[in-house]
Amino acid sequence: MAETSPIRYSFGGDEHLFAEVSDSMSLEAFFKGMAVTRAVERLALEGVLDVCLANASFQIRFDPDRIAPHVLLDAVQTAEAQAVAERTLHTRIIEIPVLYNDPWTHETLMRFRDRHQDPSGTDLEYAARINGLADVDAFIAAHSGAPWFVSMVGFVAGLPFMFQMVERERQLQVPKYLRPRTDTPKLTLGHGGCFGCIYSVRGAGGYQMFGVTPAPIYDPAQQLAYLKEHMVFFRPGDIVQFKPMDRDAYDRAVAEVDAGRFALRIRPVEFSLDAFLADPIGYPKTLQEALA
Amino acid sequence: MIKVLKPGLATSVQDLGREGYYHLGIPPSGALVQYALSAANHLVGNPVGAAGLECTLIGPELQFQQDALVALSGALMSPRLDGEVVHQDTAFQVRAGQVLRFEFPKAGARTYLAVAGGIDVPLVLGSRSTYTLGALGGFQGRRLQEGDELPIGEASGTGRPGNSLPMALRRSVGGDITLRVVPGLYYERLTDAAKSSFFAEPWTVGSEADRIGYRFKGGSALSFQPREQPFGAGSDPSNIVDSCYPIGSIQVPAGLEPIVLHRDAVSGGGYAMIGTVISADLDLIGQMQPNQRAGFVAVTLEQALEARRIYKKRLKIMSGLFAG
Numbered sequence: 001m002a003e004t005s006p007i008r009y010s011f012g013g014d015e016h017l018f019a020e021v022s023d024s025m026s027l028e029a030f031f032k033g034m035a036v037t038r039a040v041e042r043l044a045l046e047g048v049l050d051v052c053l054a055n056a057s058f059q060i061r062f063d064p065d066r067i068a069p070h071v072l073l074d075a076v077q078t079a080e081a082q083a084v085a086e087r088t089l090h091t092r093i094i095e096i097p098v099l100y101n102d103p104w105t106h107e108t109l110m111r112f113r114d115r116h117q118d119p120s121g122t123d124l125e126y127a128a129r130i131n132g133l134a135d136v137d138a139f140i141a142a143h144s145g146a147p148w149f150v151s152m153v154g155f156v157a158g159l160p161f162m163f164q165m166v167e168r169e170r171q172l173q174v175p176k177y178l179r180p181r182t183d184t185p186k187l188t189l190g191h192g193g194c195f196g197c198i199y200s201v202r203g204a205g206g207y208q209m210f211g212v213t214p215a216p217i218y219d220p221a222q223q224l225a226y227l228k229e230h231m232v233f234f235r236p237g238d239i240v241q242f243k244p245m246d247r248d249a250y251d252r253a254v255a256e257v258d259a260g261r262f263a264l265r266i267r268p269v270e271f272s273l274d275a276f277l278a279d280p281i282g283y284p285k286t287l288q289e290a291l292a
Numbered sequence: 293m294i295k296v297l298k299p300g301l302a303t304s305v306q307d308l309g310r311e312g313y314y315h316l317g318i319p320p321s322g323a324l325v326q327y328a329l330s331a332a333n334h335l336v337g338n339p340v341g342a343a344g345l346e347c348t349l350i351g352p353e354l355q356f357q358q359d360a361l362v363a364l365s366g367a368l369m370s371p372r373l374d375g376e377v378v379h380q381d382t383a384f385q386v387r388a389g390q391v392l393r394f395e396f397p398k399a400g401a402r403t404y405l406a407v408a409g410g411i412d413v414p415l416v417l418g419s420r421s422t423y424t425l426g427a428l429g430g431f432q433g434r435r436l437q438e439g440d441e442l443p444i445g446e447a448s449g450t451g452r453p454g455n456s457l458p459m460a461l462r463r464s465v466g467g468d469i470t471l472r473v474v475p476g477l478y479y480e481r482l483t484d485a486a487k488s489s490f491f492a493e494p495w496t497v498g499s500e501a502d503r504i505g506y507r508f509k510g511g512s513a514l515s516f517q518p519r520e521q522p523f524g525a526g527s528d529p530s531n532i533v534d535s536c537y538p539i540g541s542i543q544v545p546a547g548l549e550p551i552v553l554h555r556d557a558v559s560g561g562g563y564a565m566i567g568t569v570i571s572a573d574l575d576l577i578g579q580m581q582p583n584q585r586a587g588f589v590a591v592t593l594e595q596a597l598e599a600r601r602i603y604k605k606r607l608k609i610m611s612g613l614f615a616g
Contacts, residue, residue, distance in 0.1 A: 010476040012538030013568030014596040018477055025524025025533045052315040052536045054560055055524070059536035061314055064571075064597060065604065152534060154317035154559035157426035161534055168523065175527060176562075193562065194524040195534060200317075203425060220416065220428045231428075232316040 029056035100211035158218030176206035214253035300352035310419030324578030328366035332406035335363035337451025342410030343420035351394025367400025399466030408447035478564035
């Protein structure tokens with residue numbers, strides 16, 4: 001189970017060191033990447049501009065005028081050898097309310113139907129069918145039934161990639177659109193491969209669309225209390241629990257966002273990788289209890 | 293103030309960019325042609341990192357509301373001030389009320405306008421650069437629009453009309469371009485045939501070419517070695533588990549058309565990257581027009597670093613020339 005193979009390093013030109021922890025996605029690989037990147041951040045190396053953690057890999061952007069590429073590689077490999085992959089994580093669990101099957105993503109998915117695998121249905125109907133679930137309600141129950149790990153922030157500003165805390169056999173998987181859309185509503189819940197996401201801004205996208213959240217997660221104007229600290233809300237390691245809401249609740253939440261009063265339910269939590277691996281069905285429920 | 297009479301195709305406020313937020317999906321942004329913005333700034337006596345305007349293909353029409361010292365560097369866009377020709381790479385005085393216009397570039401794709409004092413928009417995350425996808429920085433987080441009024445900062449007073457960049461420090465634009473690439477990242481996933489055809493065949497710039505990335509067409513499709521796709525990677529052989537993308541990295545979705553990411557890059561995604569254009573050649577991409585011919589040549593990391601030293605040395609000579 002443990003990721004014992006060494007990290008594969010490759011230079012991305014003269015300004016990036018790219019590191020592939022594993023070619024497949026797993027929480028083990030994510031935790032190892034997190035441990036090494038945190039160790040590298042602690043070194044506070046002169047010339048390191050950005051340490052970017054991804055799902056099962058990471059990248060360091062650097063200024064080669066200030067640190068020679070091979071000096072950086074040596075330092076990172078030393079950090080890798082010394083980093084003990086952290087098996088527990090002090091983090092937070094965040095409840096994200098979602099209007100599944102909403103009119104805006106529905107309008108959008110109908111507009112781009114010719115780019116989809118199943119032009120006769122909706123993204124939710126398609127995702128339910130290919131994941132062997134009875135219907136859209138069963139899919140929504142699975143999607144919102146177990147929490148998700150934020151395993152990467154990026155693509156565009158503040159967009160979280162999320163990996164659901166279930167055994168591999170129960171992981172929801174869908175292909176991306178055959179050809180990417182040129183439009184996706186802001187705050188759409190998307191899904192591609194095994195990853196969920198929340199589109200932080202309106203724009204192009206290729207993930208299947210399941211719903212929208214009223215909760216802004218990126219705002220350069222930092223209007224809401226939970227965005228005061230930083231315009232980007234999510235960080236890798238955050239845990240997300242989706243909560244289905246109806247249209248009335250959605251409209252009320254949007255009014256609160258517009259009035260600057262909207263708040264998210266956020267609780268501190270400690271995640272144990274070993275406890276999860278030992279009991280992947282029961283353990284996530286204990287995390288959900290923190291939100292109660 | 294500078295009043296925008298016509299915005300042009302894609303005019304935006306840019307400085308040399310912001311570092312340190314790529315891990316949150318916020319790319320460096322900043323002038324695609326860093327050398328040209330640096331030159332224009334030196335000519336008007338600005339610090340090298342002052343904010344200017346990046347004018348792309350169809351330039352803006354700008355009316356100055358105050359006297360100003362201005363310089364242009366980059367693509368050859370036949371600038372005229374109230375109808376009078378003004379010269380590239382030479383500072384010139386503008387009087388309040390005068391209008392600056394451009395034509396479609398004879399060569400290159402982007403020209404940079406520096407004004408003494410710089411474009412005085414607020415610093416956001418340490419930079420005045422516009423990141424359009426994130427509606428961040430620059431003038432209200434977007435490209436310029438008709439009627440915008442751009443504030444000008446306080447001039448240093450060291451710039452002089454007629455300040456001119458020596459010929460040896462001017463960079464020619466246009467013609468066939470060869471981009472130097474360090475192969476790597478997921479390069480080994482390509483078949484041997486694809487590895488050789490990518491570097492051997494000529495390419496042309498596609499119509500999708502902007503600050504996020506440049507798409508190339510005309511070469512053979514690139515095949516990836518067949519494999520059982522790893523969990524989470526997606527079904528196409530060009531797919532990987534979503535990872536970070538280096539600035540300058542080359543991805544080839546479905547093996548069809550290579551895309552080179554630039555300074556407004558999407559920070560990550562699920563397409564295998566086969567190498568990275570070296571930092572010294574990123575400026576060249578910023579000056580490429582759609583349909584321009586290009587080729588790729590493989591270099592080592594050591595060669596990339598040597599090219600960077602030469603590039604930086606020119607910048608240093610330039611700043612030495614205008615210091616004090």
